Structure formats: C-alpha cells, structure tokens
Amino acid sequence: MLLADHTHRPVLVNAVVRESDMLLAVFSAKQRRLYEAELLRARRESEQVVEIVRRSSDAIIRFSAEGLIESWNNGAQQIFGYRIEECRGRRFDCLFAPDVLADVSEGISNLRRGDEFMLDIMGLRASGEQVDISMSLTPHMEAPGTLVAFSAIIRDITARKRTEQALIQNEKLASVGRLASSIAHEINNPLEAVTNLLYILASSVTDPKQKELVDTAQEELARVSHIATHTLRFHKQSSRRTVVDLRALLESVLGLYRARLANAGVEAVVKCESGLTLRCYEGELRQILVNLISNAFDAMRSGGRLSVRVREVSAASIAGGRIHILVADTGTGMPPDILSRVFEPFFSTKGIGGTGLGLWIARDLVTKNDGTISIRTSTTSQRSGTACMLSFKNSGSENSSP
Known part of the structure; x- marks a missing residue:
C-alpha cells in the first residue's frame, strides 16, 4: 500500500465484490x-482443554437435550467400562442403577429451568457391577431459555465411601471401648461378693453332690469374671503366649455347652489328635471357640450335628506348618446378604438377644494370634449349615518367641 508520504507498507486486503x-x-x-498469533494461541488452548478433558480421571460426558450420549472421555470409559462406540446415541439410563433413575430424571428436569444439579448416587458399569459416583449436571442453554444440551462430570467415590464407612466403624469401636470399661467396672464388685460367698459355702458343705454343684458354680462364676475383665476388653492382649493343648482346650469349652447341646438334640463330634498344641494367647x-460354638448352637435349636475338627497341615513356606480348626454345624445357614456382613460390629440376626459383636471380636482375636478366619455357608434344604475355618501358624514349641 502506498501511503500519503509516498512510502510503502505491506498489508493484508480482504475484498468483497458486490x-x-x-x-x-x-x-x-x-x-x-x-491476529495469526492470537488464532494460534486460541487453538493451542483449545487443544490443551481437549487433552485435559480426554485424559481426566473423572467422566466428562455431553448429552443432547433428549438425554442421548454425544461425547465421552477416557474417564467415562474407566468408570463405566463402555467405549465411545458402544454408548454414543444411547440414553443416560444405561449409566445408572435402576432404583436411582427417578432421581436422575428429576435432576434433568431441573436443567430445563437452567438450574445445575448435583447428586451422590449409584452408577452401573457395563459388567452390571454397581459403583458409587458423585455427579454434577450443567445445562447448555440458548435464547430464549431453551435447553439444547447438558454435560455431566462424574467421579468415582468408592474410595471416599469406604473411608466414610471406616470412620463410622472407628466411632463404633470407640463406643465399644467406653461401654466395655463401664460394664467391667460395674459388674466386678458384685462378682467379687458372690465369689467370696461361694468360697464360704464351699468350706461348709460336706455332701459330695452339693460340693460338686458349688464347684461348678465357682467355675461358671470364674468364667463370667473372665468375660467381664478379658473378653469385653478384647483389644488388650494377654501378657504372653503359651503352648496350649488343643484337645484339652476343646473339651473344656464344649463342657460349658454339653448340657445345652444335649437338651437341644445336638450331637457334638470332636476330632483332635492327642498332643496337638498351638502357641497362642x-x-x-478360648473366647474365639466359645463365640463360634455359641453361634453354631443358636443355628441348631431344633437339633443337628456340631463338628469340631483340628488338624496339622504342612506348609513348605512356613516352619512348623499350620493348625486348622474347623467348627461346622448343620443349622439353617446364611443367605449371601447376611454372610457379607457377619464381621461388621453391631450387626446381628438374633434380635434383642444378640450384640452383633461375637464374630467381629473373634476375627480381631484370630488376627492377633497370627491367624485367619473364613466362613462357608449353605441354605439349601438338604445341605444347610455353616463352617468356620480357623488357620494359625504352628510355632508350637515352648521355645518359640512370643
């Protein structure tokens, strides 16, 4: 271009002919x-945003106004398990559990008024597995207030939910500790008085049968005292481990239930080799076995068979092998929804008579004694029952370290 001062300047000319x-x-x-630099910067920023969306671990999904999936990022594929080719054009229904679809539909209705919507709900993976998700819906509006599309940002909050459940359980544990301390303190004094009275009575009774009854009462009272001071404070270990004769221990525990088992028509079968020992608390x-046998008895009030088997299993990777203790009953068994919760504190199927702490305490004590516990159960009419397997490292000599 020729300027007024007769100098030349390079220019860009756009022409429109009319x-x-x-x-x-x-x-x-x-x-x-x-202008070109601005276009390049805008393009780069746009590409960066696209890359961020594509690589985000959160699901970022665009839906049409009718609720059909239009775009889908890697995070959505990771959470839901669908590839974009599999879900493009499908309705939003496929992403959520059936029982929450009404809540999602209500949220989408709010979008038509221009309102955003947030909700923690249950999503549905391509495999049919449910997953905890947090969802935020944002409307895309055009004048005059018409919804043309909406987007969803969805996050997998399974880990967060587990953390929340752990915090709730820890609070329950704290409550158990406070309750246990209170109970132990309140009942120890009357137990001491009854113990002294039984001691005086034992010294004055001469009839052999009466003396046997007094001795039994003292043994049972000692067990009550043990439960008050030890079981309710299960989280505090004994001072040291000892080598325990397993057959003698089983006979001692079953002795507490023998009369009740007989009255209920329950046959008790014990299989344990003599001399088999385990170094433990x-x-x-004893408390673990009491809890398992008590549960087995409660499941067989109309008769059945209680089997307690102990055997030593060789394991090349563990010096001394392992000790397996099986407590099995032919009771009613448990459905899957009950089995999945048996180790939760305060979960009980026994109504007002159950504390919901027995198996939870048992698992904690098994872990403290370097063991594992597993449960198998069946509710079929011909083969109903439950089997609890305890497995401990067998370090069974006196010289083993505690």
Whole structure:
C-alpha cells in the first residue's frame, strides 16, 4: 500500500465484490501477525482443554437435550467400562442403577429451568457391577431459555465411601471401648461378693453332690469374671503366649455347652489328635471357640450335628506348618446378604438377644494370634449349615518367641 508520504507498507486486503461496488478490509502486516498469533494461541488452548478433558480421571460426558450420549472421555470409559462406540446415541439410563433413575430424571428436569444439579448416587458399569459416583449436571442453554444440551462430570467415590464407612466403624469401636470399661467396672464388685460367698459355702458343705454343684458354680462364676475383665476388653492382649493343648482346650469349652447341646438334640463330634498344641494367647483362643460354638448352637435349636475338627497341615513356606480348626454345624445357614456382613460390629440376626459383636471380636482375636478366619455357608434344604475355618501358624514349641 502506498501511503500519503509516498512510502510503502505491506498489508493484508480482504475484498468483497458486490453488484455496484466493492468492500475492502485492509490490515497491516503487523495486525495480521497479531491476529495469526492470537488464532494460534486460541487453538493451542483449545487443544490443551481437549487433552485435559480426554485424559481426566473423572467422566466428562455431553448429552443432547433428549438425554442421548454425544461425547465421552477416557474417564467415562474407566468408570463405566463402555467405549465411545458402544454408548454414543444411547440414553443416560444405561449409566445408572435402576432404583436411582427417578432421581436422575428429576435432576434433568431441573436443567430445563437452567438450574445445575448435583447428586451422590449409584452408577452401573457395563459388567452390571454397581459403583458409587458423585455427579454434577450443567445445562447448555440458548435464547430464549431453551435447553439444547447438558454435560455431566462424574467421579468415582468408592474410595471416599469406604473411608466414610471406616470412620463410622472407628466411632463404633470407640463406643465399644467406653461401654466395655463401664460394664467391667460395674459388674466386678458384685462378682467379687458372690465369689467370696461361694468360697464360704464351699468350706461348709460336706455332701459330695452339693460340693460338686458349688464347684461348678465357682467355675461358671470364674468364667463370667473372665468375660467381664478379658473378653469385653478384647483389644488388650494377654501378657504372653503359651503352648496350649488343643484337645484339652476343646473339651473344656464344649463342657460349658454339653448340657445345652444335649437338651437341644445336638450331637457334638470332636476330632483332635492327642498332643496337638498351638502357641497362642489361651484366653483369646478360648473366647474365639466359645463365640463360634455359641453361634453354631443358636443355628441348631431344633437339633443337628456340631463338628469340631483340628488338624496339622504342612506348609513348605512356613516352619512348623499350620493348625486348622474347623467348627461346622448343620443349622439353617446364611443367605449371601447376611454372610457379607457377619464381621461388621453391631450387626446381628438374633434380635434383642444378640450384640452383633461375637464374630467381629473373634476375627480381631484370630488376627492377633497370627491367624485367619473364613466362613462357608449353605441354605439349601438338604445341605444347610455353616463352617468356620480357623488357620494359625504352628510355632508350637515352648521355645518359640512370643
């Protein structure tokens, strides 16, 4: 372009030809370079945003106004398990559990008024597995207030939910500790008085049968005292481990239930080799067995068979092998929804008579004694029952370290 001072300047000219004239838009080369630089910057920013969306671990999904999936990022594929080719054009229903679809539909209705919507709900993976998700819906509006599309940002909150459940359970544990301390303190004094009275009575009774009854009462009272001071404070270990004769221990525990088992028509079968030992905290192992046998008895009030088997299993990777203790009954068994919760504190199927702490305490004590516990159960009419397997490392000599 020739300027008024007869100098030349490079320019960019855009021309639009009309019937009677022509419109020219003239840009200096500097403006053009700025314009091109701005276009390049905007393109790069757009590409960065696209890459962020694509690589986000959160699901970022665009839906049409009718609720059909239009776009889908990697995070959505990770959470739901669908590829974009599998879900494009499908309704939003496929992403959510059936029982929450009404809540999602209500949220989408709110979007038509221009309102955003947030909700923690249950999503549905391609495999049919349910997953905890947090969802935020944002409307895309055009004048005059017409919903043309909406987007969803969805996050997998399974880990968060587990953390929340752990915090709730920890609070329950704290409650158990406070309750246990209170109970132990309140009942120890009357137990001491009854113990002293039985001691005086034992010294004055001469009839052998009466003396046997008094001795039994003292043994049972000692067990009550043990439960008050030890079982309710299960989280405090004994001072040291000892080598326990397993057959003698089983006979001692079953002796507490023998009369009740006989009255209920329950046959008790014990299989344990003589001389088989386990180095453990004896009081804690006794309490584990008491809890398992008590549960088995409760499941067989109309008769059945209680089997307790102990065997030593060789394991090349563990010096001394393992000790397996099986407590099995032919009771009613448990459905899957009950089995999945048996180790939760305060969960009980026994109504007001159950504390919901027995198996939870048992698992804790098994872990403290370097063991594992597993449960198998069946509710079929011909083969109903439950089997609890305890497995401990067998370090069974006196010289083993505690």
